[in-house]
Every structure is written in structure tokens, then in C-alpha cells.
Amino acid sequence: QQPVQSPQAVILREGEDAVINCSSSKALYSVHWYRQKHGEAPVFLMILLKGGEQMRHEKISASFNEKKQQSSLYLTASQLSYSGTYFCGTQGGSEKLVFGKGTKLTVNP
């Protein structure tokens, strides 16, 4: 039931773009995205609900393809502050949110 994230790690230079993917083997009700910096709590970025709406948070956007049970997080013109580990969390109709193993993003100057 745990969603699968890819890639496991990404290294970028400031200003470059990145895509993080999240896929599930079961039908999804919603997908959450969180970012966790080293030694800190995960911070909410956005929620995507059934319907395929694309959401935006600053220069970070995401999409949800419910037919494929996949979500993708798009980081455009990355900034140093984007560094951290990104987690997707999926809900399959119950209340609990199940997280993937995370994608570590490093943005270098």
C-alpha cells in the first residue's frame, strides 16, 4: 500500500528543474506532498484530489492522474531553499495517510 517514489535522490544546480513521481498500486482518493528539511518536521506543500487538478505552491506545481494512480511534483527554477526530502502521502479512501520513502533533493549554488 505504500506509494513508490522516484527518483530516490536528485542533485540540481540552482535554477534547474526537477520532477518527482509518486505511484500507487491501488485507487487513490487524494495525494499529499510534504517537504522535510534535515532535523525538522515535514511541512505541507499541497493536496491533490480526484479530478486531475494541478495545484501550485510558489514555483512548485503538481498533477494527479487518477487513472494511472500517479502524481508528479514539478520544481521549476529550483532555489537553494528547495533542498530537502520530499514525501508523497496517499489516501485510498480511508482516513489514514500513507507516505512513500521520500526523494532527497539537493540544490547546489
Added chain:
Amino acid sequence: DAGVTQSPTHLIKTRGQQVTLRCSPKSGHDTVSWYQQALGQGPQFIFQYYEEEERQRGNFPDRFSGHQFPNYSSELNVNALLLGDSALYLCASSFSGLVWRGSYNSPLHFGNGTRLTVT
């Protein structure tokens, strides 16, 4: 506006002992979820409390139990500690009544966690 607060921040226990972790949710939130995060892994769902009852439970043994109080704060208890219980324990609060684009689906607000080390 205080966010989610957890105590203690760090704890060292010996195998076989028992531990209690505490969480105060963000003001206005009524639901508390507990997660275990091992080093380098994503948070693993332990259970969720709403209206003082356990509403959902993940794949954790009965050694893990919890409680929610009338003021929505919560405790996580772990009995008979094992070395494998060493992890960061995260508390996350949310508001059950939030309607997000027509669906009840509220963002989680996490506390900074309690780092538990079992020796």
C-alpha cells in the same frame, strides 16, 4: 498561534522499559495522528485519534497504544521497548471538519518529533 508541540524532544530508554510521548495539536485541530520515522525512511502511520477514540490503525503491534484527551491532546505509549523502536516519533494534527474543494481532506501539521533511542 502555537503549532503542534511534542514532548520530550529526546528520550533514551532501555530494552523492556515503557515510554509515554505527548502531543498538543495546533489550535483549532481535533484529530491527532502518530507516525514513526526511522532514519532515511518516510513516516509510518501508527494510529489516528478523533473524539477520544482510535479511528485508524497501521501495522503496529499492541505494544503501541494511545489516548486522546478532551482537550484534543494525545499520548503515545510504547510497552516492552525493543531496539527496533528507536526512531523519530511524529505527531500530526488536522481538522476533521475542513472541506477542501468539496471533500473532507485536511493537511497534516507536524510537530518537531520526539527522538527515541532504545539501548
